[in-house]
Amino acid sequence: MAELRELSYAECRALLVRQRAGRVAVSTPDGPHIIPLNYSIVDESIVFRTTPFSVLATYGRNAKLAFEVDHFRDEQQLGWSVVARGRADVVTDPDEIGRIRKVSAPLPWADGARNLFFRLDWKELSGRTLGREALPDLVAPPVAAASVDRPVESLGGGTRLRVAPEDRA
Numbered sequence: 001m002a003e004l005r006e007l008s009y010a011e012c013r014a015l016l017v018r019q020r021a022g023r024v025a026v027s028t029p030d031g032p033h034i035i036p037l038n039y040s041i042v043d044e045s046i047v048f049r050t051t052p053f054s055v056l057a058t059y060g061r062n063a064k065l066a067f068e069v070d071h072f073r074d075e076q077q078l079g080w081s082v083v084a085r086g087r088a089d090v091v092t093d094p095d096e097i098g099r100i101r102k103v104s105a106p107l108p109w110a111d112g113a114r115n116l117f118f119r120l121d122w123k124e125l126s127g128r129t130l131g132r133e134a135l136p137d138l139v140a141p142p143v144a145a146a147s148v149d150r151p152v153e154s155l156g157g158g159t160r161l162r163v164a165p166e167d168r169a
Contacts, residue, residue, distance in 0.1 A: 002077050002078065002130045002131040003130070003131060004128060004129075004130055005128065005129050006126070006127070006128055007080065007082065007126070007127035007128060007129055009125055011127065011129075012082045012084075012125045012126065012127040013041075013125065015069065015071075015080060015082050015127065016041055016046070016069060016082055016084070016125075017041050019069045019071075020038055020039065020040075020107075021036065021037070021038050021039070021069070021109070022036070022037065022039055022046075022067055022068055022069035023035065023036050023037070023067070023068050023069075024037060024048070024056065024060070024065055024066070024067045024068075024088075024120070025065060025066040025067070025068070026055065026056055026059050026060045026063065026065055027059065027063070027064075028055060028058075028059045033055050033056075033059075035054075035055065035056055037049075037050070037056075037108070037110075038106055038107060038108050038109055038110075039067075039106050040100075040103075040104040040105060040106040040107075041104060042099075042100050042103045042104055042119070043103075044121065044122065045119045045120060045121045045122070046067050046084055046119070046120040046122065047091070047100055047104070047105075047106050047117060047118065047119050047120075048106050048108075048117075048118050048120075049106050049108050049114040049115065049116060049117055049118070050114055050116050050118060051112055051113060051114055051115075051116065052115070052116050054116075056118070057090075057116050057118075060088050060118060061088075061089060061090055062087065062088075062089050063087070063088060064085065064086070064087055064088075065085070065086070065087075065088045065120055066083060066084070066085045067083070067084045067085075067120055067122075068081065068082070068083050068084075069081075069082050070082070076131065077130065077131060078130060078131035079129070079130050079131070080127060080128065080129040080130070081127055081128055082125070082126070082127035083124075083125075083126055083127065084120065084122035084124065084125050085122060085123060085124040086120055086121050086122040086123040086124065087120075087121060087123070088118050088119065088120040088121070089118070089119060090116060090117065090118055091117040091118065091119050097117055100117060100119075
């Protein structure tokens, strides 16, 4: 059996910063919905974009949400999971949207006009790891955000997106 261990706040935050896709859970009149999406971290917030008429846009405004990101290696029975919980709202201030774009803009992989920015200010951040070797991402450099139309390069054991200069700003 693999060792189960609670992650520290610093470990949780480091894992959040190094990923680009996760899942957000939102409550609706039909029950909970879990929506996969791309995100970025700005300050102590998870920032993501969606379409104005999506389930998330309809029910996620000024709502308590949960966000989860994880990584598992099934063959070795290793992995980790980080969960953030807090209140989310739409970012409407053009200056704040500009700051988000400058610091770390979320770049959706899905097509369509995803011009509605959400910010989830976490009040709880927790995580767990299974197995002693489950956190290689903590020592590896973070994967830079990039759009999916960028070429990829293989880096011995993993694939990273090559970031174009316009995506670095």
